[in-house]
Structures are given as C-alpha cells and as structure tokens.
Amino acid sequence: xxxxxxxxxxxxxxxxxxxTLRCSSQSGHNTVSWYQQALGQGPQFIFxxxxxxxxxxxxxxxxxxGLQFPNYSSELNVNAxxxxxxxxxxxxxxxxxxxxxxxxxxxxxxx
Amino acid sequence: AQSVxxxxxxxxxxxxxxxxxxxNYSSSVPPYLFWYVQYPNQGLQLLLKYTSAATLxxxxxxxxxxxxxxxxxxxxxxxxAHMSDAAEYFCxxxxxxxxxxxxxxxxxxxxxx
Numbered sequence: 001x002x003x004x005x006x007x008x009x010x011x012x013x014x015x016x017x018x019x020t021l022r023c024s025s026q027s028g029h030n031t032v033s034w035y036q037q038a039l040g041q042g043p044q045f046i047f048x049x050x051x052x053x054x055x056x057x058x059x060x061x062x063x064x065x066g067l068q069f070p071n072y073s074s075e076l077n078v079n080a081x082x083x084x085x086x087x088x089x090x091x092x093x094x095x096x097x098x099x100x101x102x103x104x105x106x107x108x109x110x111x
Numbered sequence: 112a113q114s115v116x117x118x119x120x121x122x123x124x125x126x127x128x129x130x131x132x133x134x135n136y137s138s139s140v141p142p143y144l145f146w147y148v149q150y151p152n153q154g155l156q157l158l159l160k161y162t163s164a165a166t167l168x169x170x171x172x173x174x175x176x177x178x179x180x181x182x183x184x185x186x187x188x189x190x191x192a193h194m195s196d197a198a199e200y201f202c203x204x205x206x207x208x209x210x211x212x213x214x215x216x217x218x219x220x221x222x223x224x
Contacts, residue, residue, distance in 0.1 A: 033211065042201055042214035056211050090154055099145050100212065102154035
C-alpha cells in the first residue's frame, strides 16, 4: 500500500461538539504527524506519534488528542470544538530527513 | 529553535519567465530543508530536500534550490515558468531526526499567460 489516505474529506460540526479524523499511513512508516492549516496559513504542528506513542507536541491544547494503531492508521480527536478550529487537517507519515508524505487533508468547518 | 521566513506571500511571473521564491531559515543545528507544493484543496507534495549532501538540489517539475549557509537561505528557482506551476509553495525546516517540521507561511505563485 502506498500513499496516505485521510477521511472524511469534508466535515461540518457545531461548536462544542467532538470530532474524529482518520488517517491511513503508508505501510512501514512508523511515524505519523498531524498538522492544522488555517486558511491562508502554513501548516502548524499539532503532534507526532512514533510506534503508537506521542513523541512530540506543538502549541495545541489538550482537547486535541491522538492515537496511532499497529496497522499504520491513526486518529486525531478534537473535543469541545471552537470556531477557530475550522481548518484543513493534514496527516503526514514518515518524515525526518526523507520528508513527509502528506494526505489530501480533511477540511473541518465549525459553525 | 527552528523557523523559516518566506519573503513575499504572492509572486507573479509571466509564462516562460524565471521563478524565484525566497526562503530564509533559522536553526541552532545544521538543518534539513524542504520545499513543498500545494495545489488547491490538496495536501502538500514534496518538491525537493536538502540533507547536507550537495548544496544545489534538484527536484521534480524542473525546480531546484541552493543551500547557502552564509546567507541562511534556501531559495527555490525554475528557469521557465509553466502555467501548471501556479500553486502555493512552502519552505520547511527540520533540525534533525524525527523532530517536527516547521513550515513557512507560504508563497502563492501566479503564472500569467
């Protein structure tokens, strides 16, 4: 299996709700990172997982959480959604000096 | 700490003209540097990377970038712009290992027929 697949592609949620975004990484890629890209901005690092353990976190509150599974899939969970959470959420596998392989992203709109 | 600064949020060039997108980096250790391209409603695609081998790096679609330590720069160039090059370009830095990658704010490239 090649590439990174994210689901869903688009999502609309109401403020205060919870959301789960999913990512299926390329086989053999043990590292997965999640980024938030607000409109007109560069991607901002949320956190990174390596072999199912979080090993790096950006400046995001604890209501952003994640999981990584042995089958190279991962989840990003966001609780108590706020309007400012509206963004494109990108999953990226591998990384390091080889560079990331990115998925196409999930566009989350909070109303 | 690591960061990148992209000069110019929007760049317009004529089709066939030189493309030059500027990136300056800051890193406390020798960095790994990347350029990514993003087309509308898509994720980011790796164009090229610098990993301390050759300072002139060639990437896909005819793009190249030169690492200049003295100027802390990693500018992206292409000799002749094509309409299909219209996209947003992000410079990124990694200070080593499987650490987070820090992205710049992006430069939107417009190609004028």
